[in-house]
Amino acid sequence: MSREAISISDDSVALVKRLLSETARRVDEHLLQYLPEVGQPAQQVTEAMRHSLTGGKRIRPMVVLQSAGTFGLSADAAMPTACGFELLHTATLIHDDLPAIDDSSLRRARPSCHAAFDEATAILAGDALIIAAYDALATQAQIEAVAPGAVLQVIAEFGAYAGAGGVIGGELADIHGETVGTDRELLEYIHLNKTAKLFEAATRAGAILAEAPGEHIEIIGSYGRSLGLLFQVTDDILDVTSSAEALGKPTGADEQAGKQTYPALVGLDGARQHARDLAEQAVVLADRLPANHPFWRGLVKLVLDRQA
């Protein structure tokens, strides 16, 4: 399929860019309330959490908020859950960067957590962020427009997508993948679990809170999964083609570590074609949603064309 098959207006992309910038500002206003001010002697753990939260693009929270909005819940009403996804995502970044895992000293254009503090603090700050993520999800129950049962369903799904059967399992596979030759099945497992499942969970979460029909939760979840797979393929591509300055994290790291990536498996052109296929899949799913089409289509193009 050709690039032109994905016809997405520039207006849609502009809409998403504007929303992303607005969302980032609003999420940043809410995020820090989930960091306990513990005072001395443990204040450093909060400082480390705050350090690592700084500078994220907040794509996952935006996805939660827009999914809620698509099904009739005001985006603001889903803010606690949106924050929960960013807190968990940041926890995984901190632990991924540790010397025993990816050993990366740059993240979000700043020193990674263990580089700015120390390993012990980074391990504990990551743990505390996982817990803070659940604090945020539980706080969602204080929003009157949302049913307690929906909040509990989001909490239960969050674990299924983020835990050993999702993000955490994907991270272990990612490490394992460095020790073996290119392997499509393993690569697909890593992309699905490490990255796509959290996008899937984020799209589903907004819809669940809005009490969308089951069929719509499935469609937006599948969209989220395709978008997440696209996000990871473009991440692989940028690791080859971009600079640390543009990305705010080291580039060339995947090849150096011998990671499973699409550029390694099928070359850069093959990876770009795979990205376009995933974008097309996502657009087909976006068009089956009941509302917000310009946003969901524009988001696909934003991720497909992202330079950072």
Place this chain on the structure above:
Amino acid sequence: MSREAISISDDSVALVKRLLSETARRVDEHLLQYLPEVGQPAQQVTEAMRHSLTGGKRIRPMVVLQSAGTFGLSADAAMPTACGFELLHTATLIHDDLPAIDDSSLRRARPSCHAAFDEATAILAGDALIIAAYDALATQAQIEAVAPGAVLQVIAEFGAYAGAGGVIGGELADIHGETVGTDRELLEYIHLNKTAKLFEAATRAGAILAEAPGEHIEIIGSYGRSLGLLFQVTDDILDVTSSAEALGKPTGADEQAGKQTYPALVGLDGARQHARDLAEQAVVLADRLPANHPFWRGLVKLVLDRQA
């Protein structure tokens, strides 16, 4: 106050020992259901989780179950939450044992997680166990006898007691404490946060699920806090007086690391006196509970006299 001030019958202690053994068996039957069978290539994370869960005494789950029972909820009905506390506790043990924190290679009479697997797996297994703990807490909502609002309250409190303002903060303070001289205020902070708060949360959780009156939740929570402080003082004492064989973890490690402990602050006799004072506090609180006095009294004596 003399040892004799705490008059607790041998029958009560025998009752607690019997219950602990029964509880351990029943908790072990339920615990593994919260470990996802993820299959290859990430099966190792589940294996590491299972490895570290093996061999615990299951005191925290017993406390949850007995607290529920004290306020009229059948102990079995609180099993998911009981498992949640053991899963979180085990996560903290795995991360505590890491080279960057306590660097301990023996735990629960087996190699610690990173010693049996590797550091990356241990970091991820700990993360997955925190998430599995919340899976268990959320599963509690499937028990008909329990109100969704009570489950959400337990989840919210769990984070407040386990996160940066509780267990995680206590762990960071514990590391910091190795670098300074003996300091009573710091020691009390560490014992309260690192250990006592999870006991407090466990006693409160059972009572909350049983919809106990607020006043009773406060009393049993205070009991849990005193019991947890007692547990940590006896832990400090055993690190001086016991053997690795009896404890299933290294002894003498606290002094070697320069940790804040009661034996270091006030000597062994002073630490023992402090333990008796805490036990007395806990017994006074136990006697204010509406039921189950032999159990709650017996548990104090079991912890006071524990040899492992």
